[in-house]
Every structure is written in structure tokens, then in C-alpha cells.
Amino acid sequence: xxxxxxxxxxxxxxxxxxxxxxxxxxxxxxxxxxxxxxxxxxxxxxxxxxxxxxxxxxxxxxxxxxxxxxxxxxxxxxxxxxxxxxxxxxxxxxxxxxxxxxxxxxxxxxxxxx
Amino acid sequence: xxxxxxxxxxxxxxxxxxxxxxxxxxxxxxxxxxxxxxxxxxxxxxxxxxxxxxxxxxxxxxxxxxxxxxxxxxxxxxxxxxxxxxxxxxxxxxxxxxxxxxxxxxxxxxxxxx
Numbered sequence: 001x002x003x004x005x006x007x008x009x010x011x012x013x014x015x016x017x018x019x020x021x022x023x024x025x026x027x028x029x030x031x032x033x034x035x036x037x038x039x040x041x042x043x044x045x046x047x048x049x050x051x052x053x054x055x056x057x058x059x060x061x062x063x064x065x066x067x068x069x070x071x072x073x074x075x076x077x078x079x080x081x082x083x084x085x086x087x088x089x090x091x092x093x094x095x096x097x098x099x100x101x102x103x104x105x106x107x108x109x110x111x112x113x114x
Numbered sequence: 115x116x117x118x119x120x121x122x123x124x125x126x127x128x129x130x131x132x133x134x135x136x137x138x139x140x141x142x143x144x145x146x147x148x149x150x151x152x153x154x155x156x157x158x159x160x161x162x163x164x165x166x167x168x169x170x171x172x173x174x175x176x177x178x179x180x181x182x183x184x185x186x187x188x189x190x191x192x193x194x195x196x197x198x199x200x201x202x203x204x205x206x207x208x209x210x211x212x213x214x215x216x217x218x219x220x221x222x223x224x225x226x227x228x
Binding site for chain 1: 149154155156157158159162172202204206214215216217218219221222224
């Protein structure tokens with residue numbers, strides 16, 4: 001079965017600290033994009049970061065970075081200097097169902113403690 | 115910025131009614147998607163469209179149909195609404211591969227079927 005696993009249903013971190021959200025997946029694709037999205041209480045899905053599978057360099061967007069291990073099919077998200085506005089549900093989305101179709105993990109609910 | 119709009123934020127319908135959910139994007143994207151989101155299940159793909167009048171079933175198409183008569187508009191149709199279709203429905207539009215194949219989401223429609 002083609003799957004996406006986010007093994008941490010909930011995580012909590014103190015403001016200004018660093019937190020890492022994990023994601024593993026299974027795909028037969030070789031050239032693809034992977035994504036992390038956040039969904040705050042407003043329910044709007046917002047792109048956090050995108051990684052190209054053929055690039056060896058891990059993507060970085062300001063305080064957000066990924067650790068992409070293609071052979072291990074692992075795609076974790078690191079949030080540095082956590083802020084209250086980072087509180088949200090985070091979804092990992094690799095193209096498990098084929099290059100045309102993303103499959104979303106079940107999500108990790110991140111709480112930021114002041 | 116990509117803008118994806120959905121016709122309603124909240125909708126209440128009765129069992130057996132025909133329901134139309136509309137989605138419009140303003141970036142001339144060829145690919146558009148409909149998902150439903152339920153607690154603990156993440157986002158599940160209902161249908162997607164890769165061009166006008168072209169559609170493909172996702173993972174849970176039963177009870178739904180779609181229409182794509184114009185490139186900017188992708189409609190989800192519940193032919194005869196049932197209570198198990200109460201859910202959050204999210205529409206997305208995807209940029210082409212050269213621009214990162216990123217899905218941009220609308221604000222969602224929360225549908226309640228009584």
C-alpha cells in the first residue's frame with residue numbers, strides 16, 4: 001500500500017525553541033516534489049515549504065527547513081525560533097499516488113507555549 | 115499571488131438534495147483538485163481535472179461527480195446528498211511543473227447534511 005506516515009499526532013514546544021516534525025512515505029516515483037502545508041484555526045491550507053526530490057540540497061524558507069532523505073523516504077520539517085503564529089496542524093504531502101497526485105498525511109497538531 | 119475561491123464557506127443541506135460546490139482560480143492552471151477533510155483522516159482526494167472537460171477519479175469518488183466546462187472553474191456535485199457527506203471540502207489549483215507543481219488551496223466549504 002502506498003502510505004504517508006506522520007508519527008506524531010501532537011507536539012508541543014516552548015516559544016523560541018526548535019521543533020522537528022517527522023514524515024515518512026512510500027513512492028515509486030523518482031523525480032517529484034514534496035510539500036509541507038500548515039492549517040491554522042482559520043482552516044486555510046498554506047504552503048510552508050517545497051522540496052525537489054532530485055535536488056540534494058535541503059530546502060529552507062526563513063525559519064523553516066527540511067531534512068530530506070530520499071533513499072530512506074523521509075521528509076522532516078524543522079521549525080526554528082518557534083513563534084505563537086506557528087501553532088497549526090501541519091501536513092506532509094509527497095506524491096505517493098503517482099507524480100500527479102499528492103497524498104496527505106494525517107497531520108501533526110503543533111502547539112506553541114508562551 | 116494565486117487566488118482560489120470557493121462559492122460558500124458554510125452550507126447546510128437536507129438529505130437527498132443536489133449540492134453544487136464551486137471553485138474558481140485566477141492563474142490559468144490546468145490542474146484542479148477536490149478534497150474532503152475529516153478529523154483523523156487527513157485530506158482525501160475525490161476528483162481531479164487536468165484540463166477542460168477532462169477529469170479523473172481520486173481515492174473516494176463514490177457519491178460525487180465533477181464538471182470542468184471552463185479552465186478557471188471546477189465544480190463538485192453531490193447528486194443526492196447524504197449525512198455521511200458532511201465534511202469540509204477543499205479545492206486546490208496546481209501550478210505547472212516549471213513553477214514547482216504547487217497546490218494552492220481555497221478557504222474550504224464546511225458542508226452539513228441534515
